[in-house]
Amino acid sequence: MNVTYGQLFILIFVGKKGKCSPKEISISLGLDPGHLNRTISKLEEHGLLLQKKNEQDRRAKILSLTDKGRQVFEMSHDLFYQWDEIVLEALSDAERLELLRLLKKTASHR
Structure with missing residues (x-):
């Protein structure tokens, strides 16, 4: 896919x-704003991301995926789904739901 793990x-x-x-990304993923801006620029250069001015706040930017970026997003989703199926095949449906519940609990507790 020609993107780094962090870019993905x-x-x-x-x-x-x-x-x-970008601020939403920085807060949600815990990324340094300077590093994030450099990464966004690289993704934009590779034609994966669009940056537009926010109409409500001209100083802010709004990010969206390009068609190429959407393809990478969908491909990664499929790969993660396949990986989950392989890794979780030993678990019952009830065990999978319990694992998901516990992961959500730990993710929301920060």
Whole structure:
């Protein structure tokens, strides 16, 4: 896919949101704003991400995926789904639900 692991997290975040600001990404993923801006620029250079001015706040930017970025997002989603199926095949449906519940609990407790 020609994207780094860190870039992929950003593409996935934007893909799930549809549109978002760099500040939302920085807060949600715990990324340094300077590093995030450099990464956004690289994703934009590679034609994966679009940056537009926010109409409500001209100083802020709104990010969205390009068609190419959407393809990478969908491909990564499929790969993660396949990986989950392989890794979780030993668990029953009830055990999978319990694992998901526990992961959500730990993720929300920060």
